[in-house]
Amino acid sequence: MTSALSTSSTPGGGAGTLQGIAAISALGDSVPYGTACDCTPYPQLVGADLARVTGHPVETANDAVAGFTSGDVLTQVRSDTSAAEHIRKSQAVTLEVGANDVPYSTACATEIACYEQKLPELQSNLDATLARIRELAGGDHVAVVLLDYWSVWLGGRYATAQGPGYVDAASAVTSEVNGLIRETAHRTGCLYVDLRTAFRGPDDAWDETHLLAPDGDHPNAAGHQRIAEAVAETVRSEQ
Incomplete structure (x- = not known):
């Protein structure tokens, strides 16, 4: 693809320029891992894009694990020596986690307040994970990118098939999780x-089915x- 990145600045402004990025790491759940896509997952695509615009190799370590919760990622960055070494070598780290902290369950069904009870732990785990990433990478010398979700449950026509109650609850819980991730990033x-805007548009009205696996x-x-x-696009907007 034609790169949308520029070599004039870097994510977060704390790691110099994009030209100085030689290694990136990805952490998170089944989305960055690439579950069900039968394709190259986005962390590797981002690494390849960086390599094209910088003109030098960019090592990409994808340490995302399908099924991981925020607690699992926190344990990983604290105790997994391989993931920790990848972070130490990286000038940029992407993190996408949180959907598995609030999975749809028959116990909570569409009761939004039931899922909201799980958000304080997600917040605590995110804060601790970010602190650990910066500890491993040498403080502010690493650019950290947090990604959210188009939906933390099923999306597109797959959600619609579950009924309007499911759709409304999925939208509400996704808003809660995404708001928490956005506030944490800022x-x-x-x-x-x-990613909600990327998949569903600025008015949250697009049908994202064509972007989803079966x-x-x-x-x-x-x-x-x-x-x-x-x-x-996010990197470019920071220039």
């Missing part, structure tokens, strides 16, 4: 990538391409 000096839960190849483009 408070901690991270870049924030708004399971209705994960992005397909086009979806991963769109995420990589959203990362590039």
Whole structure:
């Protein structure tokens, strides 16, 4: 693809220029891992894009794990020596986690307040994970990019098939999780990538089905391409 990135600045402003990025790491759940897409996941697409615009190789370590919650990622950055070493070597780290903290359950069904009870733990885990990333990478010398979700449950026509109650609850819980991620990014000096807008448009009215794998839960190849483009657009907006 034609890169949307520029070499004149860097995500977050704390790691010099994009030209200085030689390694990036990805953390998170099944979305960055690439579950169900049968494609190159977006972290590798972002790394390839960086390599094109900088003219030098960019090592990409994708340490995302399908099914991971925010607590799992926190444990990983504290105890997984391989992931920790990747972060130490990186000038940029992407993190997308939180959907598995609030999975749809028959116990909570469409009761939004039931899922809201899980948000304080997500907040605590995100804060601790970001602190650990910066500890490993040497303080503010790493650019951290937080990504949110188009939906934390099923999306597009797959959500519609579950009924209007499901659709409304999915939208509300997604708004809660995304708001938490956005606020965390702004408070901690991270870049924030708004995937709900990328997939569903500025008015949250687009049908994102064409960007989803047949399971209705994960992005397909086009979806991963769109995420990589959203990362590039966010970087460009910071220049």
